[in-house]
Amino acid sequence: MNQESYQFTSEQLKNLGFGxxxxxxxxxxxDQNLTEFTLNHTRQFGKDVLESVLHFSKGDDTAKDxxxxxxxxxxxxxxxxxxxTQSFFVGQKFNYTLQERYNMMDGRAVFREQPKMEPREENGVTQMKPTGETYFAWRGLNFKEADKYGNFNPKVIFWDHEKELQKYPIKDxxxxxxxxxxxxxxxxxNLVEITLVRDGQETQAQVVANPxxxxxxxxxxxGQSLIVRKAEKQAMSQTEKAEMTPQEVQKAAIARAAEQAQANTPVQNQAAGAKKNEAEQKPEQGQRRRQGVHV
Structure with missing residues (x-):
């Protein structure tokens, strides 16, 4: 038995969630030097049970074993x-974990990097092959379409979940x-534990993506469905933006104060001028009144 091959494959199984x-x-x-063999695996997710049959085979190069x-x-x-039942193929990279595959079979989707694929013909057979480029998207199972083997076709969805997440009254x-x-x-x-803030009251809840x-x-x-209304979006001041560094917050505050001071200056000058004119006019008005009495 090739010990290095065993170490690599056992580590791969562990990383994919098979324990x-x-x-x-x-x-x-x-150790039995079999050309092909299978292993059985069972894992429980809450009340659900996922039973899997894992398929292994020897490579074509017998010298490398x-x-x-x-x-x-x-x-x-x-x-x-x-x-x-659904079959999942394993490649050199871009593989999904057992947890993620369970989530897909349970009707949910997973967001991650994926390889771009395009049809290529090899030996008279057209197959989907990776182009070398990748993209990020949600991926699930299309339960309305299946191939000739009974496997559901993948469903790819583009949706800005981060932007949507910030529209709800979730604490912090x-x-x-x-x-x-x-x-x-x-x-x-996965279902994620969160804290909702509604009318000043905090409520424990769970949220899951539905792309x-x-x-x-x-x-x-x-586990009962909740109706959560989107929070009214309030404009944040520059100093409240989480992406700003402390230094940027300071500079923004100083710049804002300077702008306010500059904006107030003409108003103050105008008010001072008005008072001066008023003071100059008072003696003149008094003189006119005295003149009027004299006449």
Whole structure:
């Protein structure tokens, strides 16, 4: 058995979310020098169970004795629902974790970098091949379309979730750190714990991305759907923008004070001039009144 190949494949399984225990079974199979073999894996997500069959095979170069993890067939078991099965292929990069694949099978989508693909013909067969370029988008399963093997086709969606996230009354959402904390698991298709602020009251809730409907879905602590209205957007002063450094805040405050002082100067001069004219006119008016009496 190629020890380096075993170390690489076992680490790959761990990074994709299949855990460390499966490495023992992998070692046993690879030690048998099999051309092809499978491993079984089960993981529970709340009340849901995801059972997977992992497929491995030897490379064409027998001298190198390399074993590759090619794909896994997952079956989602949910209470009161018929089982759902989907095959996922594994490449050298841009792979999704088991958690993300579960989220896709459960109807959610995942946001991440993806390779651009285009059709290419090789040996009379047209296949989708990567172009070398990438892009960021949401990716889920299109449950209305399946291929000849029964696998649902992928669904790619472009949606600015960060902009949408800032429209809701989520506590501290304008702060860059808090927004990042929420966005990371949200982009994996997970339910995220948040705090809503409505009418001055804080409420614990969960939020999940719904790119298909171009919206966010909210739930209470019992899993019941919540109706959350978008907060009225209030204009922030320059000093309240989270992206500004302390030095930039200081400079902005000084510049703003200088502009206000400059704007007030003509008004003050005009007021002073008015008072002066008024003072000059008073003696003249008094003299006229005296003259009038004299006449």
């Amino acid at each position: 460390e225990d499966i490495a023992k079974d992998l070692h046993t199979k690879m 390399l074993t590759f993890f090619n794909r896994f067939d997952s079956t989602l078991k949910k209470e009161g629902m018929e089982d759902l 959402i304008q702060e860059k750190y808090e927004r990042s904390r929420i966005m990371r698991p949200l982009e994996k298709g 298909r409907m171009m919206r966010l879905d909210f739930y209470d602590d019992k």
